[in-house]
Amino acid sequence: MTFRNFKMVDYVVYGRGAFNQLNEILAPQRKDDAPMIFFVDHYFENDAAFLARIPLLGKDKVVYIDVTHEPKTTYVDALRDDLKDEFGTISGIIGIGGGSVMDMTKAVSLMMTNPGSSADYQGWDLVKFPGVYKAGIPTISGTGAEVSRTTVLTGPVRKLGMNSDFTPFDQILLDPELCKTVPVNQRFYTAMDCFIHCVESLTGTYLNAFSKAYGEKAQDMCEEIFLHRSDWDEESDEKLMMASYAGGMSIAYSQVGVAHAVSYGLSYVLGTKHGIGNCIVFDKLEEFYPEGVAKFKEMVKLHNIEIPQGITKGLTDADFEKMIDVSLGLVPLWENALGKNWQEQMSRERLRKLYEQF
Amino acid sequence: MTFRNFKMVDYVVYGRGAFNQLNEILAPQRKDDAPMIFFVDHYFENDAAFLARIPLLGKDKVVYIDVTHEPKTTYVDALRDDLKDEFGTISGIIGIGGGSVMDMTKAVSLMMTNPGSSADYQGWDLVKFPGVYKAGIPTISGTGAEVSRTTVLTGPVRKLGMNSDFTPFDQILLDPELCKTVPVNQRFYTAMDCFIHCVESLTGTYLNAFSKAYGEKAQDMCEEIFLHRSDWDEESDEKLMMASYAGGMSIAYSQVGVAHAVSYGLSYVLGTKHGIGNCIVFDKLEEFYPEGVAKFKEMVKLHNIEIPQGITKGLTDADFEKMIDVSLGLVPLWENALGKNWQEQMSRERLRKLYEQF
Numbered sequence: 001m002t003f004r005n006f007k008m009v010d011y012v013v014y015g016r017g018a019f020n021q022l023n024e025i026l027a028p029q030r031k032d033d034a035p036m037i038f039f040v041d042h043y044f045e046n047d048a049a050f051l052a053r054i055p056l057l058g059k060d061k062v063v064y065i066d067v068t069h070e071p072k073t074t075y076v077d078a079l080r081d082d083l084k085d086e087f088g089t090i091s092g093i094i095g096i097g098g099g100s101v102m103d104m105t106k107a108v109s110l111m112m113t114n115p116g117s118s119a120d121y122q123g124w125d126l127v128k129f130p131g132v133y134k135a136g137i138p139t140i141s142g143t144g145a146e147v148s149r150t151t152v153l154t155g156p157v158r159k160l161g162m163n164s165d166f167t168p169f170d171q172i173l174l175d176p177e178l179c180k181t182v183p184v185n186q187r188f189y190t191a192m193d194c195f196i197h198c199v200e201s202l203t204g205t206y207l208n209a210f211s212k213a214y215g216e217k218a219q220d221m222c223e224e225i226f227l228h229r230s231d232w233d234e235e236s237d238e239k240l241m242m243a244s245y246a247g248g249m250s251i252a253y254s255q256v257g258v259a260h261a262v263s264y265g266l267s268y269v270l271g272t273k274h275g276i277g278n279c280i281v282f283d284k285l286e287e288f289y290p291e292g293v294a295k296f297k298e299m300v301k302l303h304n305i306e307i308p309q310g311i312t313k314g315l316t317d318a319d320f321e322k323m324i325d326v327s328l329g330l331v332p333l334w335e336n337a338l339g340k341n342w343q344e345q346m347s348r349e350r351l352r353k354l355y356e357q358f
Numbered sequence: 359m360t361f362r363n364f365k366m367v368d369y370v371v372y373g374r375g376a377f378n379q380l381n382e383i384l385a386p387q388r389k390d391d392a393p394m395i396f397f398v399d400h401y402f403e404n405d406a407a408f409l410a411r412i413p414l415l416g417k418d419k420v421v422y423i424d425v426t427h428e429p430k431t432t433y434v435d436a437l438r439d440d441l442k443d444e445f446g447t448i449s450g451i452i453g454i455g456g457g458s459v460m461d462m463t464k465a466v467s468l469m470m471t472n473p474g475s476s477a478d479y480q481g482w483d484l485v486k487f488p489g490v491y492k493a494g495i496p497t498i499s500g501t502g503a504e505v506s507r508t509t510v511l512t513g514p515v516r517k518l519g520m521n522s523d524f525t526p527f528d529q530i531l532l533d534p535e536l537c538k539t540v541p542v543n544q545r546f547y548t549a550m551d552c553f554i555h556c557v558e559s560l561t562g563t564y565l566n567a568f569s570k571a572y573g574e575k576a577q578d579m580c581e582e583i584f585l586h587r588s589d590w591d592e593e594s595d596e597k598l599m600m601a602s603y604a605g606g607m608s609i610a611y612s613q614v615g616v617a618h619a620v621s622y623g624l625s626y627v628l629g630t631k632h633g634i635g636n637c638i639v640f641d642k643l644e645e646f647y648p649e650g651v652a653k654f655k656e657m658v659k660l661h662n663i664e665i666p667q668g669i670t671k672g673l674t675d676a677d678f679e680k681m682i683d684v685s686l687g688l689v690p691l692w693e694n695a696l697g698k699n700w701q702e703q704m705s706r707e708r709l710r711k712l713y714e715q716f
Binding site for chain 2: 001002003004005006007008009010012013014015016017018020021024025171174176208210212213216217221235238239241242243245246252253
């Protein structure tokens with residue numbers, strides 16, 4: 001098809017305190033005594049007050065997701081095996097956390113019903129069967145993973161998602177109250193994932209009016225929050241959650257660009273997390289995104305954020321080569337950013353020089 | 359539930375020329391030899407070139423929808439009976455046209471599987487079974503009916519939709535090219551349905567950040583098109599189609615207000631079509647929406663649009679009483695516009711004076 005027929009998330013509930021409706025929302029999705037599995041960001045492991053709010057019934061189980069590293073296909077497969085061993089079948093998986101937890105939830109849901117390893121499905125439209133019921137409840141805003149049709153996974157040979165019509169959530173629950181304890185730096189890095197999405201998408205060659213409308217609104221909201229004010233309140237959390245949602249939707253008919261392509265290489269070799277990796281990279285991309293980078297630098301300054309420097313110092317040639325391989329493999333991102341003849345513009349040498357700046 | 363769990367349209371395809379993908383999109387939805395029924399706005403009845411593009415297969419049938427009047431429950435029931443008599447079962451209904459065709463498509467789809475009359479389901483969450491597959495293809499932008507969970511129907515006792523989680527389309531196809539032949543006045547009236555939605559929703563008491571984000575973007579796009587330029591090009595059609603979509607989404611957690619409440623009464627008694635009815639009413643609502651009405655008047659002037667005057671002249675007291683009854687029955691609209699104590703502000707006398715101005 002010329003234009004992608006975009007599969008939407010089935011149900012969206014948005015509201016401060018909407019988390020209290022979770023039990024009611026899950027009730028019709030429970031199948032006999034098959035449990036609901038709650039994938040919870042390990043950040044909440046000692047937050048007894050929050051954990052007590054998870055509506056556990058019968059054999060339901062909380063599984064803490066270690067998000068120290070970006071999600072790996074081996075981790076997805078291991079969790080799937082554990083759940084199959086322990087329960088046979090489950091009613092569904094509810095992800096509560098950031099982008100990594102969203103992606104782990106989508107991936108394990110799909111792997112409960114699709115044979116083999118999740119690495120077999122890294123790519124476009126390789127998934128064969130719908131997964132088990134899956135719901136996403138973000139506790140930090142920016143990645144857009146709550147509405148995307150992918151799951152970003154690091155596999156044995158590539159960092160690439162399971163892109164398919166079966167990938168989007170059946171349900172998302174957007175409760176800005178859940179974001180109130182996010183540390184300031186982390187909040188900024190993750191929010192900038194959204195801002196950078198928008199800059200890359202709005203300046204890209206793939207753009208159409210659908211993605212433009214969502215991208216402009218998401219970028220406007222990021223700027224309202226981070227550029228036009230230095231304090232933070234409930235309304236900021238509410239707006240940022242919508243910016244994340246709109247930023248995710250804007251990817252439907254567009255693509256990310258240079259920052260994401262370069263940051264994936266960094267993350268593959270150094271394990272740099274996605275949000276902070278994007279910030280490290282975007283900070284040096286004036287030549288590609290002059291206006292966006294200028295705004296970014298202003299936001300960094302206004303919010304006293306520290307962008308790590310010198311992280312590629314001392315890397316070997318082999319490390320750089322690997323980063324360059326991973327990055328240049330992301331053809332649609334480069335094509336969106338630089339056009340059909342992107343290869344003439346982005347040589348291995350130029351990319352190496354860029355990586356050496358971080 | 360405190361916050362509505364909003365059922366989304368399942369699939370969205372957006373793009374200039376996307377109509378050419380319709381055959382491919384419908385293929386997996388065809389059930390054996392049960393036909394697809396195309397509900398086509400009677401406006402296209404003599405447009406042979408357009409009709410030839412509808413991908414008819416086997417027993418598929420085109421049914422022209424008469425949109426001279428707002429959709430009636432009797433019309434819905436009659437079409438359902440005809441389809442059942444002729445085919446027994448069908449694969450689905452594809453609506454191609456404006457808001458009335460969208461609503462007829464949703465309503466007849468639901469009535470293929472729910473017993474009785476569509477009038478039995480006018481209200482909230484009364485529909486019991488999913489309808490047959492239904493797709494919406496707007497050929498004019500503004501109503502938001504392509505994404506709403508209602509169908510506005512005039513029944514024996516009320517003008518009210520079949521609001522339910524089964525009501526949203528399974529698929530919408532947004533192809534701005536289909537709007538290129540819309541007459542200028544009609545385009546304006548329907549676009550203003552969106553603009554007025556936004557003003558009512560953004561100034562209303564029900565608003566939250568989800569609806570605000572969509573409403574602001576939709577209103578911005580309407581203003582870009584109608585307030586900041588007087589010419590019209592392809593980009594205008596593209597933006598207006600997205601404004602309609604965003605305006606429809608903004609209703610998820612908000613409500614329309616005074617203009618819609620008053621215009622429903624007008625439409626019930628005089629049969630005034632929704633788009634033009636909203637314009638006739640909104641034009642006199644400075645006291646409720648001073649900023650929005652000022653912008654509206656500017657747009658009317660800039661685009662040389664004629665807003666009919668004097669349409670309630672010569673009506674009987676009984677007519678006015680009926681309009682007032684219908685309007686005051688729309689409690690959530692008044693409550694959204696004027697707050698919990700709306701009845702103290704909007705007496706029958708005040709409303710009568712308003713109706714006499716049109």
